[in-house]
Amino acid sequence: MKSMKIFAPLFLACFLITQSHSTQIESYMSWDELLNGSALIEYKSDYDDEVKYFEAEINHSRTGNQRIYFSDHSSLGNSTCSYESNIPKNSTIIFNGQAVKMLQWCKKYNDTGNFYLSMTPETDRGHSYVVNLFKIATSPIEIQFNSEKTYFPVMGFTKAWNSAGGNAI
Template identity: 35%
Template sequence: MYKLFFSITCFMLAFPSLANEEWSTMSYFWGQDNQLEASVWLKNKNDPSSEQVISSFIAHSTNGTQNIYFMARFVNDYNMCNVNDTNDGIFKIDNQAVKAYVWCKKFSDSSKYYLQMTAETNKGQQYIVDRFKKATKYVRFEFNGISVNIPAKGFTHIWNNAGGNAI
């Protein structure tokens, strides 16, 4: 847990607060850029190397349940986290704290790592799905100083057609 906290602290020292900087954003609704994903691209206007992506996507867990996941990654050649860190954490969805599994994952085509997370409980998963289904514009995602509005447009259609739980 210490290594994850240290990695995120280093990240936040490099990018102290999205609110205190001039950040440009570009959002993609569900299915617009990637069939099972919605994303927000962030870039500090004063630092082109700061470009990063926060995304939400639908996938099946190792036990076959259809889940919603979140991912944070740099666009440039930077690691978002330390591969040895697999920890629990908390993120917020529309100001509601959600217990989360948080882990560092390696890109398949490079030596760099990104941060991935999902709700730890079924209740948390259901809350997130319900928020996306009920939202008219976006769902607010917050994690360790990062706060973005992930588009909700197209979510229900994508969720309902993602295959459901494996039988």
């Protein structure tokens, strides 16, 4: 009985911990390869054979501020993204071990009836952290999203960021 009191919290902690699944990068296109202010990875998870796509893009918000956006293009057919949304939901992405609060929308592709998730950091502090991380990193950034861990290229990010036009005047 005494050993049950000792092991119960340990068992409960192991049960409640969210696992992150490893991924295998199939291919990637870095910021300096795409030349349109974006980068993309194509990957597979260790638990299924579906090819998934995760993209980062420099764009402008509705208010004209230059921002970084992340898109999960592997949500095709995913029930979490089956209609276009105007009101963002909250989520979290972990960049190199630092959790960042994100706003996420479900968006519809212009040329199909499919949908994808678009996300951007919720706070100015989170946005600054992510942008600075991409600027100073010399190796791919570890990103954990939807219980998956992958690595995202940084080559060419600073040039792409500086060439994107800045905040609108």
